[in-house]
Amino acid sequence: MSSGTPSDWVPRVLPHNAEASARLRDWLLERKAGGLDAGGLDLSDSDLSGGNFSESWFGGTIFTNAKLADAELYRSDAEGADFTGADLRNASLVRVNLDDAVLRNAILDGANLVGASLYDVDAKGASLRGTALMGCSLLHVDFRGADLSNAIVEENTFKVKVDNATVFDGLRGTLFGPIILAADDGEHTLANSQLEAWINARGGAVRVLTPRLRSR
Template sequence: MSFGTPEMWVPRTLPPDAQAASRLREWMEGGGKGGLDIIGLDLSDADLSGGDFSESWFTDAKLINTKLIGADLYRSDAEGADFTSADLTRASLVRVNFDDSFLREAKLDEANLVKASLCDVDASGASFRGTRFMGASLLDVNLRGADLSGAVLQENSFKVTLDNNTKLRGLSGTLFGPVQLIDLGVTRELGGADLEQWLRARGGDICVLSSRGRERP
């Protein structure tokens, strides 16, 4: 189901913000063709689960506590958007631009983040259980206290910040480091074999790659 057939899909809850709700209604009345332009608007507390928002513009929008369970945001621009405590469980987030966004305490369990861009993102306390990150770029991403249990990586840029509260059991695949590790208030860089050993000690099944793509011995 998608916005392309609005009689088959309607938001379970419209955003309380009048301007955002009006923009969403107008787009639906137009058949949902083309991307939704919600730049800078407030979609907080809406339930848009199951919607098709492919190639939409969420730039600088607020989506605090918004439900997007199973939604499709393929190739959408969410740069600078605030997804704090949003629920994107099982969402299709392929090639989405999340640069400079906020994913604090957000739920992205079993989401598809293949080839997504996450640069300068605060995802502290977020849940990525079973999330697929293959080919995604994670650069300067705050993952302190995040849950990456069962997530899958494949040759991902993984220059992130972790701490001892980051859950890593079942994390699998390959990545390029290094990461910043914060332990008892002290920050240190961890890469190569040391990073691989640290991840494996916490239940991850990870191979750390060199800059030339070869697995370190």
């Protein structure tokens, strides 16, 4: 098992799915270095809070309503995973691949997503209060209805979709746009100074950067 997890750590609630539960039990019994291979398995409704799943394989894994608070997922591959309604409070998702994942209504308050990759992610209604997003690549992420209160960005690619229900209060740092604003009268592209003013008028404190042109 990966270093950093106590040898006596066990899930508070095992997955209801028999195959997923057996895979997790076998992995825990081995206690060897290396991540969990749970690709495509159903871990919904489990409580894996505090576990160390560094460098694990979660491609297509179902985490619906699972609890992963304070869990360590460093460098794991969760491409296409479904975290709908999952509790990821204070989890470490550093350099995790979340491309094509579903984070709808997930709770990521206080989570660390530094260096994570989020491409084509459904994060509608997600809570990212105080989430560290520095260096996180956000491309085609749907943040409609999401709460980004007090989240921190630093030179982030921030090509996302938002709406008037998206919360930006306390969002701070630097980012690159543009974003798509979904409104009653259609979709609007906001970039550069217009984007900066729009976010900051909603309680943010961000600076929108202009991409540097490469010299020949």
